[in-house]
Amino acid sequence: MAVRVDLRTTASLLGTVLKGLAWPLSVLTVVALGYGESPVPFAVPLVPSVVVGKGLERLERGDTGPREAFLLVALSWLSVALVGAIPFVLADTGVLATPVNALFESMSGITTTGATVIQSFEAHSRSILLWRSVLQWLGGLGILVLAVGLLSRLSVSGAQLMETETQTRNVTKLTPSIAGTARLLGGLYVGLTALLVLVLLGLRVVGLAPNMGPYNAVAHALTTVSTAGFSPEAASIGAFSPAVQWVVILFMIVGATNFVLLYYLARGDPSRLRESEEFRFYLTILAGATALIVAALAFEEGFSGLDTLRHAVFQAVSIFTTTGYATVDFDTWPTLARHILLVGMFVGGMAGSTTCSIKTLRWLVVAKAFRRDLFTAIHPEAIRPIRLSGRPIDESTIRDVYTYTLVSVVIFGFLTVFVIVDAARVGLALGEFEAMGAAASTFLNIGPAFGLAGPYGSYEAFPVSTKLVMIVLMWIGRIEIVPVLVLFTTAFWRS
Amino acid sequence: MAVRVDLRTTASLLGTVLKGLAWPLSVLTVVALGYGESPVPFAVPLVPSVVVGKGLERLERGDTGPREAFLLVALSWLSVALVGAIPFVLADTGVLATPVNALFESMSGITTTGATVIQSFEAHSRSILLWRSVLQWLGGLGILVLAVGLLSRLSVSGAQLMETETQTRNVTKLTPSIAGTARLLGGLYVGLTALLVLVLLGLRVVGLAPNMGPYNAVAHALTTVSTAGFSPEAASIGAFSPAVQWVVILFMIVGATNFVLLYYLARGDPSRLRESEEFRFYLTILAGATALIVAALAFEEGFSGLDTLRHAVFQAVSIFTTTGYATVDFDTWPTLARHILLVGMFVGGMAGSTTCSIKTLRWLVVAKAFRRDLFTAIHPEAIRPIRLSGRPIDESTIRDVYTYTLVSVVIFGFLTVFVIVDAARVGLALGEFEAMGAAASTFLNIGPAFGLAGPYGSYEAFPVSTKLVMIVLMWIGRIEIVPVLVLFTTAFWRS
Numbered sequence: 001m002a003v004r005v006d007l008r009t010t011a012s013l014l015g016t017v018l019k020g021l022a023w024p025l026s027v028l029t030v031v032a033l034g035y036g037e038s039p040v041p042f043a044v045p046l047v048p049s050v051v052v053g054k055g056l057e058r059l060e061r062g063d064t065g066p067r068e069a070f071l072l073v074a075l076s077w078l079s080v081a082l083v084g085a086i087p088f089v090l091a092d093t094g095v096l097a098t099p100v101n102a103l104f105e106s107m108s109g110i111t112t113t114g115a116t117v118i119q120s121f122e123a124h125s126r127s128i129l130l131w132r133s134v135l136q137w138l139g140g141l142g143i144l145v146l147a148v149g150l151l152s153r154l155s156v157s158g159a160q161l162m163e164t165e166t167q168t169r170n171v172t173k174l175t176p177s178i179a180g181t182a183r184l185l186g187g188l189y190v191g192l193t194a195l196l197v198l199v200l201l202g203l204r205v206v207g208l209a210p211n212m213g214p215y216n217a218v219a220h221a222l223t224t225v226s227t228a229g230f231s232p233e234a235a236s237i238g239a240f241s242p243a244v245q246w247v248v249i250l251f252m253i254v255g256a257t258n259f260v261l262l263y264y265l266a267r268g269d270p271s272r273l274r275e276s277e278e279f280r281f282y283l284t285i286l287a288g289a290t291a292l293i294v295a296a297l298a299f300e301e302g303f304s305g306l307d308t309l310r311h312a313v314f315q316a317v318s319i320f321t322t323t324g325y326a327t328v329d330f331d332t333w334p335t336l337a338r339h340i341l342l343v344g345m346f347v348g349g350m351a352g353s354t355t356c357s358i359k360t361l362r363w364l365v366v367a368k369a370f371r372r373d374l375f376t377a378i379h380p381e382a383i384r385p386i387r388l389s390g391r392p393i394d395e396s397t398i399r400d401v402y403t404y405t406l407v408s409v410v411i412f413g414f415l416t417v418f419v420i421v422d423a424a425r426v427g428l429a430l431g432e433f434e435a436m437g438a439a440a441s442t443f444l445n446i447g448p449a450f451g452l453a454g455p456y457g458s459y460e461a462f463p464v465s466t467k468l469v470m471i472v473l474m475w476i477g478r479i480e481i482v483p484v485l486v487l488f489t490t491a492f493w494r495s
Numbered sequence: 496m497a498v499r500v501d502l503r504t505t506a507s508l509l510g511t512v513l514k515g516l517a518w519p520l521s522v523l524t525v526v527a528l529g530y531g532e533s534p535v536p537f538a539v540p541l542v543p544s545v546v547v548g549k550g551l552e553r554l555e556r557g558d559t560g561p562r563e564a565f566l567l568v569a570l571s572w573l574s575v576a577l578v579g580a581i582p583f584v585l586a587d588t589g590v591l592a593t594p595v596n597a598l599f600e601s602m603s604g605i606t607t608t609g610a611t612v613i614q615s616f617e618a619h620s621r622s623i624l625l626w627r628s629v630l631q632w633l634g635g636l637g638i639l640v641l642a643v644g645l646l647s648r649l650s651v652s653g654a655q656l657m658e659t660e661t662q663t664r665n666v667t668k669l670t671p672s673i674a675g676t677a678r679l680l681g682g683l684y685v686g687l688t689a690l691l692v693l694v695l696l697g698l699r700v701v702g703l704a705p706n707m708g709p710y711n712a713v714a715h716a717l718t719t720v721s722t723a724g725f726s727p728e729a730a731s732i733g734a735f736s737p738a739v740q741w742v743v744i745l746f747m748i749v750g751a752t753n754f755v756l757l758y759y760l761a762r763g764d765p766s767r768l769r770e771s772e773e774f775r776f777y778l779t780i781l782a783g784a785t786a787l788i789v790a791a792l793a794f795e796e797g798f799s800g801l802d803t804l805r806h807a808v809f810q811a812v813s814i815f816t817t818t819g820y821a822t823v824d825f826d827t828w829p830t831l832a833r834h835i836l837l838v839g840m841f842v843g844g845m846a847g848s849t850t851c852s853i854k855t856l857r858w859l860v861v862a863k864a865f866r867r868d869l870f871t872a873i874h875p876e877a878i879r880p881i882r883l884s885g886r887p888i889d890e891s892t893i894r895d896v897y898t899y900t901l902v903s904v905v906i907f908g909f910l911t912v913f914v915i916v917d918a919a920r921v922g923l924a925l926g927e928f929e930a931m932g933a934a935a936s937t938f939l940n941i942g943p944a945f946g947l948a949g950p951y952g953s954y955e956a957f958p959v960s961t962k963l964v965m966i967v968l969m970w971i972g973r974i975e976i977v978p979v980l981v982l983f984t985t986a987f988w989r990s
């Protein structure tokens with residue numbers, strides 16, 4: 001019995017994904033024309049995306065098993081990143097013109113990372129800067145479909161936990177197909193994005209956001225709900241009023257919340273959100289980190305009231321939710337505050353949200369499993385299932401969670417060593433903290449880090465080899481590692 | 496049914512440990528007299544160790560359960576460290592005179608860490624410098640008893656694996672008590688130490704080690720077989736000839752090998768060592784790391800033949816076996832070489848040896864479990880036990896291994912942040928790499944690190960608060976974390 005990956009089915013599904021890219025590319029073509037900018041960067045890739053997409057789609061489809069699903073996920077993110085890079089190359093402006101930089105920016109977009117190579121935002125047209133935001137919004141949508149529709153059904157990385165935790169099954173009962181569930185949550189995602197656009201424009205109308213035009217409202221709504229973090233403004237959210245900043249804080253928190261729980265909330269049932277242990281854990285960690293940052297800032301720089309508080313809350317929320325926006329150059333913050341942000345990169349938001357990184361669900365399981373281990377060390381005979389929001393978790397799931405967390409930390413460690421050794425090779429002076437920050441921020445899909453890669457910095461100065469490795473690791477990190485790594489096992493390709 | 500920890504039994508066993516300290520203290524009293532140095536630092540603590548030891552020992556002993564065992568282990572290392580610090584305070588010379596420094600050095604000794612606060616070795620008498628080596632040798636003996644006799648019987652940290660791997664049970668069948676097994680392996684430990692003394696003196700006799708006197712032969716044999724790393728020489732093993740360095744390399748490797756396997760080897764059965772998957776894994780990692788270091792050194796500094804090779808092998812073996820000796824100031828090495836050493840700190844030697852850190856057994860299990868996870872991602876229905884040297888491992892053991900590895904890495908991360916923030920607080924300029932090195936090197940019981948704490952440096956300059964935290968973490972790290980952390984759970988003290 002030679003079970004093999006069904007390449008035809010995978011290619012056909014990939015064709016649908018590629019064909020789908022025609023929509024955003026068409027929108028951007030129109031937008032470019034509207035702004036009097038060249039539509040060529042968007043019109044040209046329209047052709048291959050439709051032609052290749054339709055061509056692949058026509059292949060005969062069989063059943064989709066785990067292999068086909070993994071390969072589809074890995075290839076989808078990779079090929080969208082490749083197509084997404086074409087407009088940057090064709091626009092041929094600024095640092096984005098070189099293929100490696102274009103691919104870096106595109107992969108950083110579709111993976112909702114938000115690490116940028118751009119050095120001068122004025123060098124790029126409005127449509128090109130909007131394309132970055134659109135890529136991130138598509139990446140956020142993709143990850144919701146992936147998390148809720150796919151990973152939760154495959155037994156990997158502990159993502160199946162989300163199901164236990166939030167009863168995706170009940171949602172699925174309402175719409176008994178993956179496509180149906182994805183549509184429900186996708187609709188919520190679209191709705192939240194539209195709501196944020198309206199709120200931001202509303203702030204302008206009432207005089208609380210003088211410089212918030214429709215362009216910026218859309219561009220930032222696209223990258224807030226997706227906890228992604230690209231901004232067409234060099235100063236990021238620091239370019240806008242405190243009112244805008246508080247609204248963005250709220251929507252980053254929403255974007256980092258499990259969308260199934262948000263769905264119930266939207267249907268008028270807040271009890272599931274209230275009863276979620278992960279949600280409370282997530283809010284507790286966020287509040288604790290913010291308090292520590294406020295204390296560190298107040299101690300070093302003097303407490304300046306609401307401003308200190310706002311910057312501390314904003315930066316903590318931005319990093320912990322893996323968004324990556326900035327309102328100040330947190331790279332100049334005191335040692336303790338900067339380290340809280342670095343540690344926060346490993347936390348992430350809730351599972352089933354648009355956030356990246358290890359996620360609070362996994363840390364909660366790790367913490368509970370460790371407490372249980374201490375208990376069974378004293379009571380070796382005791383059998384104690386671990387419960388999340390009252391429901392017991394499978395032991396194999398706990399192992400999956402451990403694997404994922406440990407593998408993430410190990411990959412981060414090796415990436416840090418690579419970044420610093422590669423920088424030393426070309427004579428780039430790079431501190432160890434900067435290297436750790438850049439490694440965590442790319443692999444865990446946060447975006448900005450410290451030093452060179454600081455919130456108002458750019459990844460352009462890194463060696464090409466480092467950028468290539470980061471491109472690969474943004475990709476691997478965003479789709480939860482396993483779908484890429486299984487491709488390198490012989491079991492995947494043979495029976 | 497109110498099961499509680501039996502404090503009386505624990506105290507009685509602790510009394511035996513304390514009373515046992517009278518032996519090394521008596522030997523050092525005699526040695527000090529022989530060198531014409533003051534015997535007071537060793538004679539004075541003899542009194543409390545005998546009086547308190549005998550007093551506690553008289554308490555009625557009941558059964559020893561997991562609670563009593565954990566408490567005994569935690570208190571043994573702590574109280575020996577406290578008694579061990581007394582000679583340093585009483586000698587009242589150099590930096591060791593202050594209580595915190597004395598306790599740091601003593602804890603670093605008994606935990607076989609080898610991190611030193613000493614700045615000038617000439618400031619201390621021969622007997623005081625020998626006391627450091629004796630503490631480490633006792634610590635190594637203690638850890639063998641702990642690993643083989645105790646941890647392998649309690650279901651924690653994956654230490655029970657050692658049993659599966661090496662059939663401690665068969666040894667135990669030969670001598671059907673914990674005490675018997677401990678005596679067998681303790682005898683091997685004593686024999687190896689004596690052998691190294693003879694080999695080192697033999698090198699002198701044949702003219703290959705001109706400056707290797709009996710004092711240095713004993714002092715270094717005590718800290719080589721225990722993979723501990725204190726040296727009375729400021730230049731560490733760099734003070735001796737290449738022949739001595741090669742011999743020390745060999746004995747560090749031996750000290751980092753599972754003592755049960757060594758026991759079979761000594762009985763003329765090399766097959767178990769040859770068939771051990773962990774042993775092969777350990778040698779492969781060591782060879783790979785050495786090759787990388789040789790390449791890095793040759794590339795940066797030019798390959799100078801045997802010297803480069805010897806320093807690379809020595810430093811790799813010294814760090815990977817968690818010994819911590821130096822033949823050169825590896826802190827001046829190129830970036831890649833220094834980072835291999837930092838990464839190597841997390842590897843450690845084999846389980847059941849005198850080494851510290853995470854150990855190759857756990858990494859091997861983690862690697863196998865991850866490969867299995869990738870396989871089951873594609874074959875969700877597959878049930879595949881993980882095997883070590885052909886024998887299947889319990890799933891709960893795999894979880895224990897994961898817990899231990901992940902908790903170690905997380906504690907290391909928080910310790911690094913503490914070290915750097917605490918240094919910033921007192922205005923001590925400390926690089927991030929130095930902080931990581933010092934955190935890993937103390938918590939994982941290696942000894943030297945980089946910068947301030949480099950192989951020819953000293954931990955003296957760290958703030959007192961940092962030194963106190965390091966004292967606690969050397970303690971926690973050496974006894975495999977769990978025995979200390981369980982003491983902080985309510986389940987430990989209540990039913």
Ligand SMILES: [K+]
Nearest residue numbers: 113228323446
């Ligand atoms: K991001």
Ligand SMILES: [K+]
Nearest residue numbers: 608723818941
């Ligand atoms: K050591």
